Amino acid sequence: MSTRMRSADRRRLLAQATRDIILTEGEKAATVRAITGRAGMPLSSFHYVYESREEAVREVWPLLRADDSFFAVPELPEGTTMEDVIIGMVTSWFRGTAAEPLKELGELELFVHSIRTEELRALPAEFQSTYEELVIGALExxxxxxxxxxxxxxxxxxxxVLIVTxxxxxxxxxxxxxxxxDELIPPLFSGFNRFFAAVDPA
Amino acid sequence: MSTRMRSADRRRLLAQATRDIILTEGEKAATVRAITGRAGMPLSSFHYVYESREEAVREVWPLLRADDSFFAVPELPEGTTMEDVIIGMVTSWFRGTAAEPLKELGELELFVHSIRTEELRALPAEFQSTYEELVIGALExxxxxxxxxxxxxxxxxxxxVLIVTxxxxxxxxxxxxxxxxDELIPPLFSGFNRFFAAVDPA
Known part of the structure; x- marks a missing residue:
């Protein structure tokens, strides 16, 4: 790998390598050695880019947001209710996580590690706010x-929605x-239509 | 500490020390050195009792079940419904975990570590079954x-119930x-009375 690679590129590659390791082998597996190995860079290059391993872990958070297609609301057929929409959204999100359990486990490891680590402590809350905004946007x-x-x-x-997911x-x-x-999610949102009312046509 | 301490006692003290460290300082802090230090035993004593650190972690699981008072159903006043019971149970459990967030974080760390670790992989499912039985017992x-x-x-x-908690x-x-x-839990179980019917008096 060219030593003339731009610093921003190295930074991005190392962050992606950190994410890939966490989401496949787990948070503890993401050592500096494993990260540089996966990125195809010499071990010594790491500290030119990041102060610490935790600084690389920090940059994994924004990279998690790649596939939020579960929140995309399709064109809704006649007769659909908000309860249908919410149940559909939670169910499709659940199926997405169930299809990639190792990724879900890696995200949970990243979550607990970040809560436990002083310099990463604020990230899960920022991430949760982003998620809340995504859900709100889809509902709106x-x-x-x-x-x-x-x-x-x-x-x-x-x-x-997030409690149940x-x-x-x-x-x-x-x-x-x-x-x-299909058995456990619909009952939890049953009756949610009462939280919505038709907009008065102006 | 007497070297004549019985093996079962040493085993119990080391398991309790492992639990205490995980629930206060986190799963990663529970090294063999930290565990023996907390138990007041020499480092070398550990491997007379446990084959590995993971074997001590395994014994933490049954020790987590100390305070399941949230599942104790009190005498129910006239007019109580099952929906009230379920909402009360989940809310009181939630308040219990919110009062001890470090303990909750430690349990979640123990959970992800066990799922990730081959020799501990089956424990969370056993634990979950126990929890399900507790909830079923309380509901019954x-x-x-x-x-x-x-x-x-x-x-x-x-x-x-467990999804929401x-x-x-x-x-x-x-x-x-x-x-x-009080804002987020009741709506999720609203309408659950429809899942119950009066028993015909025989």
Whole structure:
């Protein structure tokens, strides 16, 4: 690898290598040696780019946000309700995490490591806010299509969505067969249509 | 400490020390050196008792089950419904975990470490079954008091309870203020009375 590689490129490659190791082999496997090895760089190059291993781990967080297609709301057929939308969103997200359990485990390891590590402590909350915004954006898209308005704070709705997705994902890691999403997710959001009302046509 | 301490006592003290370190300083802090230090034993004593550090970690799991008072169902006042019981159970469990966030974080670290570690991989599922049984037992106690029977499998009810408690506990670790249990938990179980019916008096 050319020693003339630009610093920003090296930084990006090392961050991606850190993410790849965490999401496949786990957080503890992401040593400086493993990171540089995966990035195809000499071990000694690491500290020209990052002060510490934790600084590289910090840069993994924004890289996690690559595939949030679960939050994309399709064109909704006639008769769809917000309850249908929420159940569909949580179920499709759950199926996505269940399809990649190692990735989900790696994200959970990154989460607990960051909470435990002083210099990374703030990241999970920032990340959670981003997630809440994604859920709110998706719900608002659906609400506009359905011509309804929310009767409770959007953030509360988003947090309930995230409570169920996080809890179901953890359950899936324990026992993949225990969480049958079509059986366990709809009852938790049943009745949520009461939190929405038709917008008065102006 | 007497070298004549019985082997079973040493084993128990080392397992308790391992648990105490994980639930206060975190899973990674539970080195053999830290464990023996906390137990007040010489470092060299560890391998007379345990083959490996992971063998001590394994014995932490059964020690976690000390305070399951959240599942104790009190005498239920007239007019209580199963929905009230479930919301009360999840809310009180949530408050318990929120009162001891370090302990909750330590349990989550133990969880991800065990899932990742071949020789500990089966433990979280065993633990989850125990939890499910506790929830089922508590619900059955309440059902008997209220004279109702369940219309869906008890295990499904227990899993929905655990999805919400796990998700809410994770959210609490991210941002303690974000999870207001009285706002976010009741809507998720609203309508659950439909899963129960009065027992025909024989």
């Amino acid at each position: 898209n659906a609400m506009e299509q359905l011509g309804v308005t929310a009767l409770i704070p959007m953030r509360s709705l988003a947090r309930m 996080d809890g179901a994902s953890k359950g899936m890691l324990v026992n993949a067969d225990a969480i049958q999403p | 106690n309440a059902m008997e008091q209220l004279g109702v029977t369940a219309l869906i499998p008890m295990r499904s009810l227990a899993r929905m 796990d998700g809410a506990s994770k959210g609490m670790l991210v941002n303690a203020d974000a999870i207001q249990p």
